[in-house]
Amino acid sequence: TGTLMTGKRGLIMGVANNRSIAWGIAKACVAQGAEVALTYQGDALKKRVEPLAAELGSNLVLPCDVTNAASMDAVFESLGNAWGGLDFLVHAIAFSDKSELDGRYVDTTEKNFSQTMLVSCFSLTALAQRAEKLMPSGGSILTLTYYGAEKVMPHYNVMGVAKAALEASVRYLAADLGRTGIRVNAISAGPIKTLAASGISDFRYILKWNEYNSPLRRTVTIEEVGSAGLYLLSDLSRGVTGEVHHVDSGYHVQGMKNEDAPDI
Ligand code: NAD
Secondary structure, eight states, X not given: OOXXXXXXXXXXXXXXXXXXXXXXXXXXXXXXXXEEEEEESSHHHHHHHHHHHHHTTOOOEEEOOTTOHHHHHHHHHHHHHHHSOOXXXXXXXXXXXXXXXXXXXXXXXXXXXXXXXXXXXXXXXXXXXXXXXXXXXXXXXXXXXXXXXXXXXXXXXXXXXHHHHHHHHHHHHHHHHGGGTEEEEEEEEOOOOOTGGGGSTTHHHHHHHHHHHSTTSSOOOHHHHHHHHHHHHSGGGTTOOSOEEEESTXXXXXXXXXXXXXXX
16 A cells, blocks of 8 residues: 555546456555546446445446447536546446457458447547546546557457557547646556456467467566556656557567467
8 A cells, every 4th residue: 555646536447347457457546545436337237346346445436338428428427526626537448249359350340340449449539538627737547458459469350450549549649638737548458367358269378378478478467457557547657648558578579489488
């Protein structure tokens, strides 16, 4: 515990359960004194998220589906009423039809392309539009991305295209919002076994590949992503914006497989 986030209030979106990356970030912020609000997508997740919020001492638990503008408006209205302002926002949201996280990217349908882009990419901008109004004297916005935005990863397909657009959005939002002291950054996390990851075919193989072939020779945890998130959300990173920060055991610097990597 510490005081890095004392006096800061943040909205954390994307907690589905205690394996969620957003949960790792929420825990890290609260341990440093932050006050947080959580959102959940749909009633099925409400009963999972409410006890987690209680663990963080939060009673601000709000429904939000980012495909519904009115539901996003309602969240920011509630926050305005409860807090009058906002210091940070975590966007840990992505979705694509599971059937297209397999096979060839070239076979992506228009319907799923649009849906994937809306939920996984445009939602950051839609939320930034609303957060800006509650951040008149600055703030920090953080999203989650993956190396599949930069390089072709098996089965990541349309999600890789959406993450590339998301990373570009981080840069454009950082440029637009920097004038008022709002910073916008992303963490590019290595593979972690979460609910969202279970939609990706052969995810176990990807985990093993990263374990054997990253410089640290292991995968990362949500607590490690949480620590990096804490840095980007706190004043420690006050000179940093528009950045995509890799928390992936160094995998992205690797040019070839490790010589000592066993066969998978
Ligand atoms: P997760 O399943 O725990 O979280 C995904 C969240 O997205 C869920 O809480 C879900 O409710 C939410 N969501 C989906 N559609 C939504 C909608 N329409 N409205 C509101 N919320 C919606 O999985 P996670 O792995 O923690 O994912 C969080 C973020 O991290 C995602 O952006 C994901 O792409 C990214 N990421 C994950 C990994 C990994 O290996 N797990 C690696 C890099 C980046």
